[in-house]
Amino acid sequence: MSIGYFNGAFYPIEQIVIPIDERGHQFGDGVYEVIRIYEDAFFMLDEHIQRLFKSAKAIKLKINHSENEMKELIKEVVAKSALSNCDVYIQITRGIAPRNHLFPDAPVSVSMTVKPSKVINDSIRQKGKTAIFHEDERWANCHIKSLNLLPNILAKQAAFEAGCYEAILVKDGFVTEGTSSNVYMITDKTITTTPLSKHILAGITRIAVKEVATELGFQFVEKSFTPDELLEADEVFITSTTNEIMPIVSIDGKSIRNSDSKEQTLTVFKQFMKRVKVLQTS
Structure with missing residues (x-):
């Protein structure tokens, strides 16, 4: 209960x-x-x-x-x-x-x-989610997981009102993270995500994704990227404790290149869930 x-x-x-x-x-x-x-x-x-x-x-x-x-x-x-x-x-x-x-x-x-827990149905993950870009209006210390979430709430609401799942935040022309998630793009067997700094939260699921990427032979790169680069990626996904690993298939109504298959993202997710199953039996 x-x-x-x-x-x-x-x-x-x-x-x-x-x-x-x-x-x-x-x-x-x-x-x-x-x-x-x-x-x-x-x-x-x-x-x-x-x-x-x-x-x-x-x-x-x-x-x-x-x-x-x-x-x-x-x-x-x-x-x-x-x-x-x-x-x-x-x-x-x-x-x-x-x-x-x-x-x-x-x-x-x-x-x-x-x-x-609110379990995400496999069919939802297979379909993926949509997002919008939104100006990152948060304070300067987003590495602190504080109770002050009003800018996140406003951005998430803007995404909802646009019929989307998440708002991907942009600061000074570069993607930072989602309102409640870290953001990644896959291009040519490389997973790229924003470097850790005071401007983003160091996600716990991010740690697991970095390890899983190595296990699967992906290169894991931490560097800044623009909204245009994100839109041009092969695949895009977000991570959080409650989302685990979720494909993003379009942003601002523009489809990600491989939004129909999401093959690499789902491979990462399956490897992630193997860790969960090992944890359950240990």
Whole structure:
């Protein structure tokens, strides 16, 4: 069943529990992570926790748990849900205190939700998704997985209103990432994605894709590219914890060259899922 957790207590997912003076609510003053569990197996848990702590350190947020203690807490919350295939959303904020911009002298807050994973049907992945280009209007520290997602939301809504799935963000003439995904193009057996910097989030699925690419004999290149270069690629795909690996078949109504087959992207996805299956049996 779906459950919620807040500062040591468990709640039904629909119960309202966050105090009005919680700084995540008041300021977006916190960080978060999303972790997927496949058949009781946590996918890349260590990498997610490491990124969570890096994000917290970047905003001077001291987490009271150690990394190992946080992992054990997450496992406890998931066990309480009795869900085998689920997504865990973890939020850590600067705590509960009267509204004031300065850091309060208050313990941090830890909240989580555990919900069943939304499995993407094979036919949807075979068909692929569409996207739009959108100006990247976010702040300068997108490497921090913070709660401040308003520009992402506005861009995602613009994609929805255009009848598309994702907005691919463009800054100073170059593709950065999607609103909730990393972006890749395949050309001549080479997978290219934007280099890591403060302008994009270092995706956890990105780590797996880089390793999978090597296993399959692809060259994995990290370099900047333009929207025109993306449109001229053989194939385009996005990645995230919840999307896994998703082909993009058109952007702004313009078809990607091999949008009908998506053969190489789906090969990468199949190899990625082999890792999941190994994880389930280990």
